[in-house]
Amino acid sequence: MRTGSRRGILKEDEMAAGAEPASSYPRRRGAPPWAAGQPRSVRRAGLPGRAGLPGRAGRAGLPAARRGLAIGIDVGGTKVAAGVVDGSGRLLAQARRSTPGSDAREVEAVIVDLVAELGRGHRIRSIGIGAAGWMDLSNGTVLFSPHLAWRNEPLRSNLEELLRRRVTVVNDADAAAWAEWRFGAGRGEPRLVCVTLGTGIGGAMILDGRVERGRHGVAGEFGHQVIVPGGHRCECGNRGCWEQYASGNALGREARELAAANSPVAQSLRAAVGGDVQAITGALVTRLALDGDPACQELVEEVGQWLGLGLANLAAALDPGTFVIGGGLSEAGGLLLGPARRAFARNLTGRGFRPAAAIEAAALGPSAGLIGAADLSRSLPRGR
Numbered sequence: 001m002r003t004g005s006r007r008g009i010l011k012e013d014e015m016a017a018g019a020e021p022a023s024s025y026p027r028r029r030g031a032p033p034w035a036a037g038q039p040r041s042v043r044r045a046g047l048p049g050r051a052g053l054p055g056r057a058g059r060a061g062l063p064a065a066r067r068g069l070a071i072g073i074d075v076g077g078t079k080v081a082a083g084v085v086d087g088s089g090r091l092l093a094q095a096r097r098s099t100p101g102s103d104a105r106e107v108e109a110v111i112v113d114l115v116a117e118l119g120r121g122h123r124i125r126s127i128g129i130g131a132a133g134w135m136d137l138s139n140g141t142v143l144f145s146p147h148l149a150w151r152n153e154p155l156r157s158n159l160e161e162l163l164r165r166r167v168t169v170v171n172d173a174d175a176a177a178w179a180e181w182r183f184g185a186g187r188g189e190p191r192l193v194c195v196t197l198g199t200g201i202g203g204a205m206i207l208d209g210r211v212e213r214g215r216h217g218v219a220g221e222f223g224h225q226v227i228v229p230g231g232h233r234c235e236c237g238n239r240g241c242w243e244q245y246a247s248g249n250a251l252g253r254e255a256r257e258l259a260a261a262n263s264p265v266a267q268s269l270r271a272a273v274g275g276d277v278q279a280i281t282g283a284l285v286t287r288l289a290l291d292g293d294p295a296c297q298e299l300v301e302e303v304g305q306w307l308g309l310g311l312a313n314l315a316a317a318l319d320p321g322t323f324v325i326g327g328g329l330s331e332a333g334g335l336l337l338g339p340a341r342r343a344f345a346r347n348l349t350g351r352g353f354r355p356a357a358a359i360e361a362a363a364l365g366p367s368a369g370l371i372g373a374a375d376l377s378r379s380l381p382r383g384r
């Protein structure tokens with residue numbers, strides 16, 4: 001579905017909406033794969049468009065820095081985070097809501113509400129939604145989302161009807177990777193692999209300035225490479241998937257196991273949850289490790305080793321220049337990435353006789369997904 005067309009590229013005057021010059025960023029070489037998937041009726045006829053955004057009237061006098069903006073929305077399992085993003089990747093306004101229950105219509109209503117809130121006082125030119133799940137990029141349908149109620153959900157057309165605006169729907173890991181490539185730790189890297197460590201492992205690739213999603217749009221599921229045959233059971237149905245060893249959830253599980261064994265080394269861990277071992281989470285272990293708790297540091301180190309092993313496998317297959325590691329677990333910084341880099345160096349095939357990829361911490365934090373979704377929405381053809 002890649003067009004190779006340059007219609008999707010912003011013109012210089014459009015880029016100038018952001019305060020920094022466009023030339024300071026890697027130039028996009030073409031529209032993203034899903035650009036061609038926009039319905040022609042929307043592209044040609046033009047929906048009521050910007051006029052359809054609540055509160056737009058009377059904005060002719062807005063300063064230049066507030067024009068040409070995009071709204072990015074990151075739909076997660078627990079929260080929906082949204083922001084107004086300028087052409088330099090800067091967040092000018094933010095809002096968030098809890099992800100409502102399991103009803104797809106309620107999630108759409110929350111998105112509409114956030115767009116209305118953020119649209120006030122900003123001239124919005126496009127809207128991008130990043131959502132966890134497998135997408136049919138040709139029509140913006142979410143085929144399956146593990147943490148949300150979406151099953152073959154025509155998210156894009158539903159939202160375009162509700163918002164009377166063109167909407168871009170992308171995978172959340174792709175959105176975060178795009179943001180890191182455009183504005184963060186992967187800036188300028190022609191072959192970038194992003195790995196997001198959270199509940200599971202999110203994966204995405206940016207190759208020569210475009211998001212690589214594979215033949216059917218479902219590439220990047222690095223977390224489900226089997227790394228321990230017969231190992232821990234994974235939600236995907238297999239055993240021994242990488243994300244059962246190198247994610248925030250894996251860290252929490254290992255810590256609970258350690259605490260339940262009543263080991264004296266886990267004393268502070270147990271104390272932190274008042275003896276309620278089941279309340280131990282990966283986020284808690286990360287925080288205690290950063291505070292200097294030796295047992296928690298060991299647990300993070302172990303996860304780092306698994307991370308490095310999996311990255312070595314990915315390097316054998318993909319040969320990226322840089323891995324960017326994001327997600328909540330990456331907040332452990334060197335405690336995680338030090339062991340990961342050592343394990344990577346030990347397990348890399350052809351080590352000593354080949355250039356090795358850099359392993360860097362993500363730079364944009366938890367806002368990467370919404371920044372990337374907003375920026376990708378700007379890359380779409382403008383219908384003119």
Ligand SMILES: [Zn+2]
Pocket residue numbers: 223224234235236237238241
């Ligand atoms: Zn799996």
